[in-house]
Amino acid sequence: MKQIVHSFGDVTVLNGVNFHVQPGEVHALLGMNGAGKSTLMNILAGHLQATSGAIDIDGRSYTFSSPRDAKRAGIGHVVQEVDAALFPALSVYENVLAEQIVEQPNMLFSKMNKRAFVLQLLERVGLAHVSPDALVQTCSLHEKQLILLARVLSSSARYIILDEPTASLSEEETKRLFAMIEQLKAQGVSFIYISHKLHEVKRICDRMTILRDGTVVYEGDVSLPTEEIVRHMVGRQPETRNTFAREKSEETIFEVKQLYIPKTKTTVDLAVRRGEIVGIAGIVGAGKTELAESIIAHVNTTGERIVRGKKQTWTSPKDAIEAGVCLIPEERRKQGLFMNETVEKNLTVRLLSNISKWQWINKRRERTIATSLISSLHIRPSSPTALAKNLSGGNQQKVVIGKWLQTNSDVFLFDEPTKGIDVHAKEEVFSIIRSLAEEGKAIIYFTSEFQELLRIAHTIYVMVDGRFIKKIDAQEATYEQLVHDTTGGDMR
Amino acid sequence: MKFLYKYGTIIAIVVVISFFSITLDSFFTYANFSDILRSISIVTLVAIGITFSLIVDGFDLSVGSTVSLATIASASALVLHRQELFVALIVPLLLGVLVGLLNAFLIIRLRLPDLLATLAVMYIINGVQLTYTKGFSIYNDMPLPEGGTAPGKFIPSFLFIGQGELFSIPFSVLLMLFVVVCAHLFLTYTKFGRLFYMTGENREAARLTGIPVDRYRTIAYMISGLFAALAGIVLASRIGTGQVSAGASLLMDGVAAAFIGFSVFGAGKPNVIGTLLGSILIGVLLNGLTMMNVPYYAQDIIKGMILIFALALSHIVKK
Numbered sequence: 001m002k003q004i005v006h007s008f009g010d011v012t013v014l015n016g017v018n019f020h021v022q023p024g025e026v027h028a029l030l031g032m033n034g035a036g037k038s039t040l041m042n043i044l045a046g047h048l049q050a051t052s053g054a055i056d057i058d059g060r061s062y063t064f065s066s067p068r069d070a071k072r073a074g075i076g077h078v079v080q081e082v083d084a085a086l087f088p089a090l091s092v093y094e095n096v097l098a099e100q101i102v103e104q105p106n107m108l109f110s111k112m113n114k115r116a117f118v119l120q121l122l123e124r125v126g127l128a129h130v131s132p133d134a135l136v137q138t139c140s141l142h143e144k145q146l147i148l149l150a151r152v153l154s155s156s157a158r159y160i161i162l163d164e165p166t167a168s169l170s171e172e173e174t175k176r177l178f179a180m181i182e183q184l185k186a187q188g189v190s191f192i193y194i195s196h197k198l199h200e201v202k203r204i205c206d207r208m209t210i211l212r213d214g215t216v217v218y219e220g221d222v223s224l225p226t227e228e229i230v231r232h233m234v235g236r237q238p239e240t241r242n243t244f245a246r247e248k249s250e251e252t253i254f255e256v257k258q259l260y261i262p263k264t265k266t267t268v269d270l271a272v273r274r275g276e277i278v279g280i281a282g283i284v285g286a287g288k289t290e291l292a293e294s295i296i297a298h299v300n301t302t303g304e305r306i307v308r309g310k311k312q313t314w315t316s317p318k319d320a321i322e323a324g325v326c327l328i329p330e331e332r333r334k335q336g337l338f339m340n341e342t343v344e345k346n347l348t349v350r351l352l353s354n355i356s357k358w359q360w361i362n363k364r365r366e367r368t369i370a371t372s373l374i375s376s377l378h379i380r381p382s383s384p385t386a387l388a389k390n391l392s393g394g395n396q397q398k399v400v401i402g403k404w405l406q407t408n409s410d411v412f413l414f415d416e417p418t419k420g421i422d423v424h425a426k427e428e429v430f431s432i433i434r435s436l437a438e439e440g441k442a443i444i445y446f447t448s449e450f451q452e453l454l455r456i457a458h459t460i461y462v463m464v465d466g467r468f469i470k471k472i473d474a475q476e477a478t479y480e481q482l483v484h485d486t487t488g489g490d491m492r
Numbered sequence: 493m494k495f496l497y498k499y500g501t502i503i504a505i506v507v508v509i510s511f512f513s514i515t516l517d518s519f520f521t522y523a524n525f526s527d528i529l530r531s532i533s534i535v536t537l538v539a540i541g542i543t544f545s546l547i548v549d550g551f552d553l554s555v556g557s558t559v560s561l562a563t564i565a566s567a568s569a570l571v572l573h574r575q576e577l578f579v580a581l582i583v584p585l586l587l588g589v590l591v592g593l594l595n596a597f598l599i600i601r602l603r604l605p606d607l608l609a610t611l612a613v614m615y616i617i618n619g620v621q622l623t624y625t626k627g628f629s630i631y632n633d634m635p636l637p638e639g640g641t642a643p644g645k646f647i648p649s650f651l652f653i654g655q656g657e658l659f660s661i662p663f664s665v666l667l668m669l670f671v672v673v674c675a676h677l678f679l680t681y682t683k684f685g686r687l688f689y690m691t692g693e694n695r696e697a698a699r700l701t702g703i704p705v706d707r708y709r710t711i712a713y714m715i716s717g718l719f720a721a722l723a724g725i726v727l728a729s730r731i732g733t734g735q736v737s738a739g740a741s742l743l744m745d746g747v748a749a750a751f752i753g754f755s756v757f758g759a760g761k762p763n764v765i766g767t768l769l770g771s772i773l774i775g776v777l778l779n780g781l782t783m784m785n786v787p788y789y790a791q792d793i794i795k796g797m798i799l800i801f802a803l804a805l806s807h808i809v810k811k
Contacts, residue, residue, distance in 0.1 A: 296700070298699065298700060316699065316704070317699055317700050317701075317702055318699075318702040318703070318704055320702075321701075321702035322702070327700055329697075329700055334694075334696060334697070335694075335696050335697050335700055336697055336700070337694065337697060338690055338693040338694050338697060338698075339693070339694065340693055340760065340761070341689070341690070341693060345686065345690075349686070349687075349690060349701055349703075350701060350702065352683040352686060352687070353683065356682070356683045359682040359683050359684055360681055360682055360683075361681055361682060361683055361686065363681075403701065
């Protein structure tokens with residue numbers, strides 16, 4: 001790929017990127033969130049059309065106007081969310097041949113004539129033990145990934161994009177996947193390997209390209225020291241230390257012990273003190289949201305939760321909230337807001353008991369509370385009757401937070417609270433969080449934007465694959481160190 | 493378009509009434525209006541129940557057969573078992589609540605899709621009332637299979653519900669207005685009502701906000717069954733017999749009324765006042781069509797078209 005430029009509106013996300021993959025190599029594509037990796041791969045797979053630039057494959061020049069064009073040119077794409085690309089109620093056979101079935105000219109589709117072909121493909125990806133007649137929904141995640149790989153190979157792809165392939169795999173499955181990659185590599189297939197896990201990149205990849213802000217900053221061997229790789233990915237970061245007093249009391253207000261996270265099948269221990277902001281740093285897929293939802297009992301889980309020294313049993317978020325623990329969820333539109341209701345109703349939903357007598361809501365008091373929250377949080381538009389769906393992302397987030405401010409909550413869980421909101425709103429969210437801490441509330445802040453933790457957290461836990469691998473005092477943490485740790489830089 | 497959405501139902505009611513008044517001599521009379529209101533009162537009760545299930549983002553197809561069951565239950569209590577008014581009221585109401593609980597169990601505990609679960613329950617309940625009556629209606633002095641005639645009869649106090657008048661207004665209409673006002677106040681001004689809407693609006697957000705969503709959904713289905721049973725009592729009292737499958741046609745009328753109600757005054761969500769206007773529109777239309785000698789089976793075509801129109805209108809405006 002030569003001199004690829006791509007812009008969304010006024011924003012240039014790829015700035016003349018050159019990307020070379022040789023036949024029979026595993027090539028890592030690295031970069032922080034927003035560096036342009038996904039855009040580049042979407043262009044290569046035909047999902048997006050580059051503003052300018054050229055794609056040459058084996059000496060021939062191509063312009064892809066659809067994913068189909070890319071497939072015909074030998075590009076395969078194994079997406080991260082494999083379930084989105086498979087048909088769960090159909091057999092392995094039909095899933096592997098999905099592209100052939102679409103492309104074949106005649107209407108009738110014979111199951112038998114390609115059986116040998118499918119068996120051979122399954123064997124190539126190490127699924128010889130899986131029957132072609134099994135339904136995909138009965139397969140494990142690892143098997144589904146390989147089925148998708150088999151499908152990609154069915155159209156004789158020679159360049160295969162693997163997007164975060166090990167995100168949900170166990171150590172054993174990862175090993176098997178790597179063995180598979182080695183084998184196919186020997187057969188002349190090339191891979192483009194996208195991952196945040198640097199230790200895996202070093203294990204499986206031959207060369208790498210590092211993107212930063214839409215520009216290639218490094219191309220070459222993977223034997224570069226991890227510190228160097230991180231430095232390339234991160235670039236020169238402005239030193240954004242926080243300036244506010246990091247005072248916290250010694251009183252532990254909330255604690256979880258051996259809390260089980262079902263999605264990652266791990267357990268964690270965590271404690272927060274009054275006035276403390278605890279940061280949970282982890283890349284996307286590290287299990288942060290799953291941890292937050294386990295703490296709040298939104299998912300079924302086991303483990304001890306201790307609030308102000310008292311052991312608690314929670315079976316639903318209602319129990320957590322009554323004990324004073326609340327969650328500001330990551331997906332604010334889906335999980336945090338009543339989009340078709342007014343700002344006022346969103347803000348007062350937890351306060352209805354205070355403002356109603358015999359169930360009857362005192363609308364004047366409701367209005368008073370809503371207006372005071374709106375003005376103290378600077379929610380725009382400032383009308384309490386505006387519908388939540390008509391607010392900007394930042395203002396919506398303030399509404400979601402505002403819902404809890406006048407409740408008796410002592411522990412606030414923030415899951416990626418600055419996702420998709422503008423710089424100004426971000427600052428406002430930070431100042432709300434700080435003033436909560438100053439009031440003596442405890443904050444647990446889950447994020448993959450590590451700079452934010454350096455600015456506001458007291459203590460940082462590093463989360464990798466559903467486990468805390470490190471606990472650092474935020475004073476001593478550096479951005480490079482966090483990137484290094486969260487990408488599993490220390491792991492073998 | 494917005495204007496048509498907000499006031500379309502009211503305009504349609506006015507247009508339909510004026511049209512029938514001009515073309516039919518006997519339409520714009522007190523007797524006829526009182527008749528229309530009586531039939532509307534039954535549909536409205538059913539439709540308000542449906543409105544509750546819609547508010548929590550559910551659906552209840554079993555209301556029609558619950559009406560039938562309640563009709564049979566009160567008739568049986570009076571005619572076959574010679575019970576007093578209290579029993580003839582409480583038994584059908586309890587049965588209605590039980591049907592609601594069954595629906596809630598299937599939908600919330602077993603996580604069956606609401607449409608399919610209530611469809612199945614609709615058939616079961618319909619089968620139950622047919623089995624119980626062996627397919628025969630229950631009426632005064634009916635002959636019994638074991639010889640003789642039924643011991644009881646429809647007592648006047650029971651018949652008053654569907655046939656009596658207070659201050660020259662049919663009692664069933666007053667009952668309907670009372671229920672409409674109560675349900676409206678409950679849903680608009682109380683904490684309970686607010687949380688019903690929140691549950692339906694975004695179940696996950698509601699759960700994360702600490703609302704016991706399963707409890708609210710269960711209550712909504714119970715209310716739906718309760719109101720269907722109340723409609724069944726009024727129906728039994730109005731016709732003075734326990735007719736089998738009497739409520740079957742009320743499902744469609746109720747669903748149409750509730751969906752027409754979405755749009756009234758631009759609410760954009762299920763609401764009781766809208767539901768009332770929806771059922772008035774359907775009631776007036778059906779009455780006029782009957783008077784114009786449009787056969788009842790052809791009226792189904794018109795009902796279906798009204799529902800499609802109401803759905804399409806709210807869908808277009810939402811976009």
